[in-house]
Amino acid sequence: MSTNLEAQLREQLTAAIKAKDLRTANLIRMINTKIMERRTAKGFTGTVDDALILDVIATYKKSMEKARAEYASAGERGKEQIAEIEFEVAWCSKFLPQGLSEAELREAVVKVVAELPSKDPKMAGRVIGAIKKQFGDRADAQLAKKFAEEELAKG
Numbered sequence: 001m002s003t004n005l006e007a008q009l010r011e012q013l014t015a016a017i018k019a020k021d022l023r024t025a026n027l028i029r030m031i032n033t034k035i036m037e038r039r040t041a042k043g044f045t046g047t048v049d050d051a052l053i054l055d056v057i058a059t060y061k062k063s064m065e066k067a068r069a070e071y072a073s074a075g076e077r078g079k080e081q082i083a084e085i086e087f088e089v090a091w092c093s094k095f096l097p098q099g100l101s102e103a104e105l106r107e108a109v110v111k112v113v114a115e116l117p118s119k120d121p122k123m124a125g126r127v128i129g130a131i132k133k134q135f136g137d138r139a140d141a142q143l144a145k146k147f148a149e150e151e152l153a154k155g
Contacts, residue, residue, distance in 0.1 A: 001003075005050045005053040005054070005095070006035075006048070006049055006053065009028055009032060009053070012024065012028055013025060013029070013032075014027040016028065023084075023087060024091065027088055027091055030060070031056060031060060034059070034060060035048060035052070035053060035056050038052060038056060045052075052141050054095065054096060057092050057095050057096060058092070058096055058137060059088055060088075060092060061088075061092035061093065061096065061141055062119075064085050064088050064089050064092070065085075065089060067081075067085055068082055068086065068089070069083065084089075086141045087136060093122045097137075097138055098138070099137075099138050099139070100138050100139050101139070102143065104138065105131070105139055105143055105147060106136065106142060108131055108135065108139070108152065109127060109131060109144055109147040109148050109151055110151055112127050112130045112131060112148075113127055113148065113151040113152060119151075119152050120147065120152065120153070121152045121153060123148075123152055124145055124148040124149050124152055127143050127148035127152070128141055128144050128145070128148060131144045131146075131148075143150060
């Protein structure tokens, strides 16, 4: 049984190959390989559905964002790779639910902090937990932590 996203990936791969767009074709092949790794992983008994495919794409995007930071710190030598990584991150983003904007995230953090019984800086973990519970992966945990610390420091 193929999922909606699986069919979409297949169509995009075919179109990319016909258009001789190797960048996109190679990226889709990489995603398909990651999906196959999950499917054949020891102990995997689930089904390959859209949720699993989205998880694979999100995980890949996250790893590319980490790599982008590493290449950025390499300076001039990393510029070529950064362009490739940004292409891949943008492609992955098309499939994933939009993340919260900084303004939306800050607003949510302010609201959670306002509901806390005390404004102790040690409560940052509780704030991040509430944000992740409410928004899941749409919320950037690192940014939420930064905003929570700022808000809690205001006391």
